[in-house]
Amino acid sequence: MSQDTSSESHSLHLLNPPLPFDMKLRMQQTTENDGSVQRIQNTARTKFAQREKSYTEAFGDRQTDVKTLAGQIKQHTLDHLDQYLEQFIQSATKSGMKVHLARDAAQARKICLNIAQSHGCKCCIKSKSMVTEEIQLLSALESGGIETYETDLGEFIVQLDGDAPSHIVTPVIHKDRESIARTFRQKLGAETTSDPEDLTEVARQYLRNVYRKADLGISGANFLVADTGTIVLCTNEGNGRFVTEVPPVHIVVAGIEKVIPRINDLSLLLKLLARSSTGQPLTVYTSLINGPTQHGDPVSTHEINVILLDNGRSNLLPAPTRSLLRCIRCGACLNACPVFRHAGGGHAYGSVYSGPIGSAITPLMRGVSNYSDLPKASSLCGSCHQVCPVNINLPQQLINLRQEAVTQQIPSRLESLIYRLFALCLRYPFLYRATSYFNKLFTRLGGISTGAHDQFSNRKWVKHAPWLFRHWTTCRDLPTPTSKNFQHWWILRNRGSSS
Amino acid sequence: MRISGYHHCESIPHGQHGFHKQHRSSIDLRIALFITCLADNYFPRSGIAVVKILEYLGHEVIFPRIQTCCGQPMYNNGYRKEACQLARRMIKLFRDCEIVTTPSGSCASLVHDAYPQLFTEGTQDHEAAVGLAKNTYEFVSLLKDVLDVDLTQLGARWEGIATYHYSCHLRHIISQADVERLLNNIEGLEYRQIESADQCCGFGGTFSLHYPDLSGSMVREKVRNIAETGAETLICHDNGCTMNIAGACRRQNVAIRIISPSELFAESLGLLERGAEL
Numbered sequence: 001m002s003q004d005t006s007s008e009s010h011s012l013h014l015l016n017p018p019l020p021f022d023m024k025l026r027m028q029q030t031t032e033n034d035g036s037v038q039r040i041q042n043t044a045r046t047k048f049a050q051r052e053k054s055y056t057e058a059f060g061d062r063q064t065d066v067k068t069l070a071g072q073i074k075q076h077t078l079d080h081l082d083q084y085l086e087q088f089i090q091s092a093t094k095s096g097m098k099v100h101l102a103r104d105a106a107q108a109r110k111i112c113l114n115i116a117q118s119h120g121c122k123c124c125i126k127s128k129s130m131v132t133e134e135i136q137l138l139s140a141l142e143s144g145g146i147e148t149y150e151t152d153l154g155e156f157i158v159q160l161d162g163d164a165p166s167h168i169v170t171p172v173i174h175k176d177r178e179s180i181a182r183t184f185r186q187k188l189g190a191e192t193t194s195d196p197e198d199l200t201e202v203a204r205q206y207l208r209n210v211y212r213k214a215d216l217g218i219s220g221a222n223f224l225v226a227d228t229g230t231i232v233l234c235t236n237e238g239n240g241r242f243v244t245e246v247p248p249v250h251i252v253v254a255g256i257e258k259v260i261p262r263i264n265d266l267s268l269l270l271k272l273l274a275r276s277s278t279g280q281p282l283t284v285y286t287s288l289i290n291g292p293t294q295h296g297d298p299v300s301t302h303e304i305n306v307i308l309l310d311n312g313r314s315n316l317l318p319a320p321t322r323s324l325l326r327c328i329r330c331g332a333c334l335n336a337c338p339v340f341r342h343a344g345g346g347h348a349y350g351s352v353y354s355g356p357i358g359s360a361i362t363p364l365m366r367g368v369s370n371y372s373d374l375p376k377a378s379s380l381c382g383s384c385h386q387v388c389p390v391n392i393n394l395p396q397q398l399i400n401l402r403q404e405a406v407t408q409q410i411p412s413r414l415e416s417l418i419y420r421l422f423a424l425c426l427r428y429p430f431l432y433r434a435t436s437y438f439n440k441l442f443t444r445l446g447g448i449s450t451g452a453h454d455q456f457s458n459r460k461w462v463k464h465a466p467w468l469f470r471h472w473t474t475c476r477d478l479p480t481p482t483s484k485n486f487q488h489w490w491i492l493r494n495r496g497s498s499s
Numbered sequence: 500m501r502i503s504g505y506h507h508c509e510s511i512p513h514g515q516h517g518f519h520k521q522h523r524s525s526i527d528l529r530i531a532l533f534i535t536c537l538a539d540n541y542f543p544r545s546g547i548a549v550v551k552i553l554e555y556l557g558h559e560v561i562f563p564r565i566q567t568c569c570g571q572p573m574y575n576n577g578y579r580k581e582a583c584q585l586a587r588r589m590i591k592l593f594r595d596c597e598i599v600t601t602p603s604g605s606c607a608s609l610v611h612d613a614y615p616q617l618f619t620e621g622t623q624d625h626e627a628a629v630g631l632a633k634n635t636y637e638f639v640s641l642l643k644d645v646l647d648v649d650l651t652q653l654g655a656r657w658e659g660i661a662t663y664h665y666s667c668h669l670r671h672i673i674s675q676a677d678v679e680r681l682l683n684n685i686e687g688l689e690y691r692q693i694e695s696a697d698q699c700c701g702f703g704g705t706f707s708l709h710y711p712d713l714s715g716s717m718v719r720e721k722v723r724n725i726a727e728t729g730a731e732t733l734i735c736h737d738n739g740c741t742m743n744i745a746g747a748c749r750r751q752n753v754a755i756r757i758i759s760p761s762e763l764f765a766e767s768l769g770l771l772e773r774g775a776e777l
């Protein structure tokens with residue numbers, strides 16, 4: 001479906017902002033909107049709780065073991081990625097699929113367009129896939145004269161609105177039912193209430209007609225199985241099946257990290273994927289596609305093309321960051337992340353991959369200096385690491401990226417100077433004591449006393465701190481040191497006991 | 500008479516940080532205190548409490564006076580070289596100490612998790628870092644895992660309604676349930692759990708300065724949840740969180756007394772006078 005150009009550029013801008021990306025500026029826009037922060041909070045929290053419950057039910061106190069194992073399977077694959085990719089290509093080719101390699105987004109778009117044009121495709125349906133968002137595939141097809149339709153309900157709404165997904169699993173986490181109903185009324189001329197069932201029905205009716213005329217199906221893949229050449233697709237709405245089975249041509253776009261060694265590894269990963277995303281034991285539909293249907297079948301997909309996409313992923317292959325490629329895009333770390341929830345969801349991250357995993361991979365894929373705001377946007381609380389089904393130590397990765405930023409001299413001179421001076425003071429006890437003393441002296445100047453008499457708890461509170469600390473006092477008071485510090489107490493006491 | 504809460508020595512946890520099981524003949528330990536820069540200057544009372552409790556239990560506390568900071572601000576913000584220098588300093592300072600304890604979970608976890616990986620494996624520095632990591636205990640985990648303290652047996656008593664903020668950096672050190680068990684062993688203490696208790700308070704060191712709006716929104720939520728418990732006292736398990744939460748409570752006019760677990764324990768054992776305000 002064609003969008004007007006202004007809304008299309010809006011959605012492109014959301015996921016591909018001007019660089020270097022300014023997260024604070026973006027957050028002003030994402031958090032100003034009518035209660036979307038609260039909605040995101042609620043939905044993400046619910047999903048977080050559902051995940052917790054289903055994990056406990058399924059794995060009990062062996063959760064860590066399960067995650068470690070899953071992490072090891074993915075890590076092993078990545079350690080031998082060339083080998084498994086080759087194996088996948090061989091197996092898939094043997095079962096009649098065509099496999100293409102794309103170095104970057106432009107190349108992937110071109111391959112897609114060529115396939116579509118060589119078959120004379122006019123109408124493309126697509127199931128939910130973040131990687132196609134990453135390479136802005138649909139707008140490329142549209143400009144090639146092909147009509148495109150999202151078939152996942154969330155993505156359908158996003159497309160109608162000229163919006164962009166704000167969560168890798170729940171693309172419309174930022175929208176409320178009323179605004180969706182409004183969109184349906186305006187854009188589809190449908191008479192509908194904001195009842196979820198009504199809304200689903202409107203989309204379903206609309207898409208039914210589209211499915212009939214579609215001649216190209218595009219999907220992503222959750223896993224690519226090397227030993228059998230199987231493409232695994234997990235969906236909840238059944239649209240994935242239409243996309244992969246109805247049109248004569250099917251294109252799968254998948255990142256190179258999606259490969260797993262054996263079909264036997266699938267059971268564990270599937271169990272973890274659905275539970276991590278939504279708390280379901282399995283997604284409603286799990287399709288294992290083993291090649292195009294044979295001639296003679298009444299309904300048949302004659303051709304399956306798999307595009308294996310790099311697009312910056314191999315930047316992550318060096319040992320320190322390799323573990324990031326284990327990600328199975330379950331979205332659990334997004335739901336668990338307080339920053340994601342308070343920042344107004346995925347749009348705050350300026351990339352299709354948001355939340356902690358987005359903060360860790362986007363800078364690596366698109367340049368540390370372009371996205372240096374993201375690694376800083378974390379309190380390092382570690383709940384992402386705790387929930388990650390493949391055990392990625394995301395806080396550590398964010399710290400590593402901060403290190404990389406320092407190495408590349410991205411922080412301001414002033415900032416670096418302050419840290420280095422501070423570190424210097426901490427290396428010498430007399431400087432440390434002098435710093436402590438002056439800190440106490442100056443901060444207490446502007447403070448209001450609490451009136452405690454005990455000199456080890458007597459502190460003051462500052463309402464408006466100057467300079468670097470002014471940001472602290474935008475939302476809370478700043479405590480000052482107490483009149484006497486611990487070192488004083490220790491000295492006094494020892495003096496007392498020796499006399 | 501000295502009362503010791505140290506019953507036997509089999510209970511040092513295995514695994515997580517590679518702690519060794521240790522066997523001791525003597526029940527009186529020499530325990531080195533790493534006060535941390537924040538507690539030293541901002542929350543001395545939490546350190547005083549640590550000393551009083553350990554001495555009450557019959558152990559000797561040593562305090563190397565030339566200690567400063569573990570380097571967490573540098574490490575977390577990417578200043579690895581500076582963090583390394585400070586780590587080296589810490590390692591040297593506490594080299595001969597069998598047990599090092601600190602009232603801060605985040606500083607303890609820095610020593611546990613970051614110190615070893617700051618140095619190349621196989622080097623002496625690395626070995627020493629691993630050694631310090633093994634010997635360093637956050638104070639509450641020391642009480643629970645090493646000293647095996649039974650507060651009920653010690654007659655801990657503390658009247659009042661209290662709630663507890665579990666700090667994120669304790670994840671690999673001690674579970675919330677474990678701390679809650681300790682709190683429930685104090686007679687007279689009515690414990691109320693905070694809604695979404697394991698959620699970050701939004702401090703995150705310099706995160707609170709880089710993203711004041713985000714951090715502010717997180718801490719406001721925390722303060723709301725704390726206020727809803729109706730507790731008079733908040734046991735806050737990290738000094739960074741305390742700065743943040745206490746500041747926000749003041750700004751939001753939520754009157755609540757905030758103390759560290761060590762202060763609570765010391766008060767409940769009659770080692771510290773109750774009533775000092777934060």
Ligand code: SF4
Binds near residue numbers: 329357
């Ligand atoms: S990093 Fe882990 S938790 Fe986050 S989306 Fe990927 S697999 Fe899921």
